[in-house]
Amino acid sequence: MIRADRLSFRYPNQSIEALSDIHFSVRQGEILLISGPTGCGKSTLAMALCGAIPHLIAGELSGSVMINEISSFDRPVHETARDLGMLLQDVTDQAFTDRVSDEIAFGLENFCIPQDQIERRISDALELVSACHLQLRSLSTLSSGERQRIMLAALLALDQPALVLDEPLAYLDTHSRHRLLDLLCRLAKRGKAILVFEHRRDIVLCTGCSELYLDHGRPTDPPAPRPIFQIHPSSAGAPRLILEDVTFRWDADTPPLFSKLSLLVRAGESTVLKGENGSGKTTLLLMAMGLIRPDKGRILTCGIEVNPRSRAEVLKKAALVLQHPDHQLFLPTVLEEVCMQGIGADSCAAELENMGLKGLQQRHPRSLSMGQKRRLTIASALAKRPELILLDEPSVGQDDHSLSLILKRLDQFVQDGGALLVTTHDERVSRALGHQILQLSHGNILIERQSM
Amino acid sequence: MFPQQDRRWTWIHRLHPFTKMAVGIGFSFLALFMNNPWSLSLIQAFLIAVGWMAGLRISVNHLIAASAFLIGFILLTFSAGSTATHAVVYTLRLVVLISATPIFAQTTSPQDLTRSLSSLSLPQGVLMALVLVWRFFPMMRKDMLVIRQAAHLRGIDQGPWMQRIFRGTLIPLIFCAMDYTERLSLALELRGFSPDALRTSRWIPKAQWTDLLFSLSAIICSVVSVLLQWRLR
Numbered sequence: 001m002i003r004a005d006r007l008s009f010r011y012p013n014q015s016i017e018a019l020s021d022i023h024f025s026v027r028q029g030e031i032l033l034i035s036g037p038t039g040c041g042k043s044t045l046a047m048a049l050c051g052a053i054p055h056l057i058a059g060e061l062s063g064s065v066m067i068n069e070i071s072s073f074d075r076p077v078h079e080t081a082r083d084l085g086m087l088l089q090d091v092t093d094q095a096f097t098d099r100v101s102d103e104i105a106f107g108l109e110n111f112c113i114p115q116d117q118i119e120r121r122i123s124d125a126l127e128l129v130s131a132c133h134l135q136l137r138s139l140s141t142l143s144s145g146e147r148q149r150i151m152l153a154a155l156l157a158l159d160q161p162a163l164v165l166d167e168p169l170a171y172l173d174t175h176s177r178h179r180l181l182d183l184l185c186r187l188a189k190r191g192k193a194i195l196v197f198e199h200r201r202d203i204v205l206c207t208g209c210s211e212l213y214l215d216h217g218r219p220t221d222p223p224a225p226r227p228i229f230q231i232h233p234s235s236a237g238a239p240r241l242i243l244e245d246v247t248f249r250w251d252a253d254t255p256p257l258f259s260k261l262s263l264l265v266r267a268g269e270s271t272v273l274k275g276e277n278g279s280g281k282t283t284l285l286l287m288a289m290g291l292i293r294p295d296k297g298r299i300l301t302c303g304i305e306v307n308p309r310s311r312a313e314v315l316k317k318a319a320l321v322l323q324h325p326d327h328q329l330f331l332p333t334v335l336e337e338v339c340m341q342g343i344g345a346d347s348c349a350a351e352l353e354n355m356g357l358k359g360l361q362q363r364h365p366r367s368l369s370m371g372q373k374r375r376l377t378i379a380s381a382l383a384k385r386p387e388l389i390l391l392d393e394p395s396v397g398q399d400d401h402s403l404s405l406i407l408k409r410l411d412q413f414v415q416d417g418g419a420l421l422v423t424t425h426d427e428r429v430s431r432a433l434g435h436q437i438l439q440l441s442h443g444n445i446l447i448e449r450q451s452m
Numbered sequence: 453m454f455p456q457q458d459r460r461w462t463w464i465h466r467l468h469p470f471t472k473m474a475v476g477i478g479f480s481f482l483a484l485f486m487n488n489p490w491s492l493s494l495i496q497a498f499l500i501a502v503g504w505m506a507g508l509r510i511s512v513n514h515l516i517a518a519s520a521f522l523i524g525f526i527l528l529t530f531s532a533g534s535t536a537t538h539a540v541v542y543t544l545r546l547v548v549l550i551s552a553t554p555i556f557a558q559t560t561s562p563q564d565l566t567r568s569l570s571s572l573s574l575p576q577g578v579l580m581a582l583v584l585v586w587r588f589f590p591m592m593r594k595d596m597l598v599i600r601q602a603a604h605l606r607g608i609d610q611g612p613w614m615q616r617i618f619r620g621t622l623i624p625l626i627f628c629a630m631d632y633t634e635r636l637s638l639a640l641e642l643r644g645f646s647p648d649a650l651r652t653s654r655w656i657p658k659a660q661w662t663d664l665l666f667s668l669s670a671i672i673c674s675v676v677s678v679l680l681q682w683r684l685r
Contacts, residue, residue, distance in 0.1 A: 052638055077641035078649075086642050094639040096583060097563045105654040106563075110644035118654045140594070158644070291601050311604075320605050326628060327595065328602040330619045340606070366627055380606065 001162045001193035002026040002049065002084070007063035009044060009053060018044045019217045022063070026193040028161065031184060031209035035201045037399040038371035041217035042197045043089065046166050048072075049195070051080040067162060082111070085160040089167045089197075089370075089397075091148045092324070095139050100126075103139060104154045111158060125157035130179055141250075144171040144323065144393075145277025145425070152180070162193040169198060170396045173276045173425045181207050199399040200428075226400055236435075237267035239300070240318075240388040240419035241288055246297030248283070257283060258294070259443040265436075267387065270410065270420040272430040275440030281423035282323065284440070285390045288421070289320045302387045318388040319381035323396070325373035326366075328380075334368070335361040337376055341383040351379040354409045356402060371397040378406060388419045395426040407432050463662050464506035465559045469568040471663040472556040475670045482674055483548035489537065491677040492544035498673045499551050506559045522547065562586035568657050577647030584636065588629075595628045596621060 007022040019041050026032045034042055047053045051072035054061050065072045068083040088094055097103045104122045113121065126132045129149040134142065142150065148171050155163065165184075169177050185207050188194055198204050201222065205211065213222035243263040249256040257280040265271045275281050286292045288301050290311040299306040302317035322328055331337045334357060338348040352358055355375040360368065365376060374397060381389055389410075395403050410433065414420055422433055430437055439446045479495050486492055510518070522543055529539040565586070566579040603620035 050642060052641075056638060056641075076646070077638075078644050078646045081642050081644045088635070088639060088642070090635065094635070096587065096636075096640070096643070098561055098587070099563070102561070102563045102654070107643040109651045109653060110646075110649070112650055112652050115652055115654065118652070140590075154643070286601070289605065291604070315605065315607065322598070322602055322605070324598070326631065327598045327624060328606065330603065330606065330608050330624060340608075 001028050001068060002195060003066040005064045007048060007065060009048060010060040012059055017217055022219060024212050026195055028191045028193050029188050031188050031194045031196065031207060033201065033204045033209050033211045034195060034197050034214065035199055035211060036214035038199065038397060038402055039369045040214040042214060043166065046086065046164055046197055049164055050084060050086045051077045083160055084162045084164060085155040085158055086164040087152055087155050087166060087168055091144065091151045094151055098139055100134050100137050100139060100150050103150060104157050107154055107158045121157045125153040128156050128183060129153045143278035145173060145176060148172060149176065164195045166197045168196065169200060169203060176277060177203065236269040237417060239264055240267050240302055241265040241421060242300040244298040246294045246299065248294045256443050261444055263445055265419050265421050267417050267419045268414060269435050270414050270433045271436040271438060272433050273421060273423045273438050273440055274430060279440045281440055282392050285320055285392055285423065288390060289318060290314050317386060319384050319386040320390040321377050321381045321392060321394065323392045325377045328377045329365040329373060332364060333361065334363050334365055334376060337365055337380050338383045341380060343383050348383060351383050354405065355379045356405045371402055375402065375406060382409065382413060389413065391422045393424055394422060395424060395429045403428060462506050464502060466662065467666055468657050468659045468663050469560045469565045471659065471667055472560055476552045476556040478674065479552045480549055482677060483545050486677065486681050487541050488681040489540050489544055491681040492541065492548055494673060494677045494680065495548050496544060499555055503555045508555065508558055564657055567653050570653060571656055576651055580645065580647065591632060592625065592629060596625055599624045
């Protein structure tokens with residue numbers, strides 16, 4: 001169904017091939033995992049499979065890609081899409097409508113599916129991804145994980161024989177992840193050929209699929225699994241973040257997101273906040289920085305009561321790294337991004353080295369890979385020398401090595417008396433970081449683990 | 453028949469897009485020709501009532517800002533040599549002109565508008581361009597809010613205003629717009645869209661009795677406004 005034969009690709013003005021001599025095939029009913037460290041060529045391969053290379057992206061291309069026995073290089077992308085459905089990595093900008101059901105209908109309308117079949121296909125697709133309850137929602141009100149499920153439903157509604165999913169687990173909570181993997185197995189049994197690009201190999205390999213491991217654009221043997229860096233226990237100190245009886249709802253028509261929620265994060269302590277998609281993890285972080293005001297309750301960040309007047313003071317003592325790094329990079333070089341926090345050049349270089357960004361100081365931040373950008377935003381936050389760091393999904397796009405670098409530096413931060421609050425769906429992060437693991441559920445916090 | 457929709461959708465949302473377009477354009481034209489403050493106030497009151505029924509609300513901060521702008525506009529017009537009545541008329545006309553389209557745009561989804569337009573056999577490429585432009589500005593507005601939050605968190609908004617605007621908002625926004633355009637054009641093809649190909653429609657909006665009711669109300673409002681204008685001249 002999907003076959004790549006001696007596929008090589010080089011971007012214009014680059015001396016090194018992004019893909020080199022790739023060869024694989026996926027038959028109906030098979031799942032193939034394509035894994036590898038960040039920057040190994042996974043996204044480039046995905047672009048070649050769907051025909052974006054060579055139709056939309058120029059470069060030096062050789063070899064062939066056959067989808068359903070037709071070369072994807074010889075027909076336009078929208079025609080290849082009839083045989084191959086692809087879920088892109090970043091789901092935030094893939095929507096063309098503002099309503100969930102319309103978004104799923106969009107592809108069906110493009111495929112000229114008769115009107116009387118469209119509603120049934122929408123319901124079936126939503127049921128497959130367990131998102132029937134989202135059918136009437138506006139897309140703008142969905143969390144990243146919910147949006148990912150809807151985009152997957154939009155893909156499944158089209159019923160193409162081959163599916164390519166680029167980092168489909170990135171924003172999913174544990175339950176949604178298990179549901180997705182289970183769904184992929186069921187789809188494979190129904191005869192679909194499925195290709196999954198994912199660097200978290202252990203999770204996908206549980207499905208019993210085969211694997212192609214890429215490194216520097218070449219197929220190689222996968223490395224032996226390395227343990228992720230484990231943060232050291234330290235003694236908890238003074239409170240750095242206190243939430244007392246916080247109540248919040250987005251608008252009067254919706255149920256409260258938080259209801260009398262309380263939370264305590266201390267110096268020298270790392271806290272992991274988990275929760276299902278849409279449970280309000282990101283909102284809680286924005287509240288702690290004073291960017292969203294609660295309806296009721298009190299928030300103290302680094303000893304300062306958070307209100308519009310104290311926001312500047314809070315910013316001096318605390319740092320928040322948002323989910324999407326593209327919105328947080330402002331300066332022309334990587335070095336300047338870190339140095340703007342006012343620490344010396346040596347300290348900046350050390351921060352970059354800690355995050356595996358040595359040698360990239362003079363690069364434009366926008367030219368980095370998504371994983372590198374994310375590490376840069378974390379390095380910039382650490383360079384502020386804050387008392388409290390809030391991280392929103394820091395592990396998205398990070399392979400085991402890159403994640404270990406982040407965890408090692410965060411461990412140092414906590415050992416030096418810093419307080420850390422991380423929201424994540426990634427078990428690797430919660431296992432490694434969680435002195436305290438909290439679960440945000442139905443507007444309140446449940447303690448899952450406390451190791452003090 | 454409309455498919456099942458968000459419970460926050462009101463009957464104003466369910467009106468045929470052409471009905472709303474016709475009323476919006478009609479009121480804008482009327483406002484251009486009227487110079488009686490009562491006539492213009494009546495049209496504006498109709499628009500406010502429509503917005504209210506559609507569940508559109510304006511925050512206190514925005515209300516204060518809008519009031520300050522309008523008072524400033526009245527004073528400016530008055531100081532330019534107009535009479536007080538003229539200053540009020542110009543301001544009311546401006547209010548009608550700038551509120552008619554947004555009220556109807558806020559209650560019409562781009563998808564519904566393009567489905568209506570597709571019944572006129574317009575080319576799919578043109579309709580898709582309309583959808584993308586319609587979606588582009590809200591997307592950019594959302595991105596701008598996140599960028600401003602991020603700039604605030606990074607302390608970029610603490611420096612001189614040039615730095616705040618260029619480094620803190622404009623440059624990241626341009627990059628985001630470029631990325632967005634690239635990703636969107638790829639996603640469009642991956643979802644099987646081709647400007648030359650035929651498409652089906654999930655449903656085509658059809659005029660219902662509420663459209664008749666709404667149009668009649670708008671016509672009555674227009675006639676009363678015209679009468680007020682003529683009789684009070």
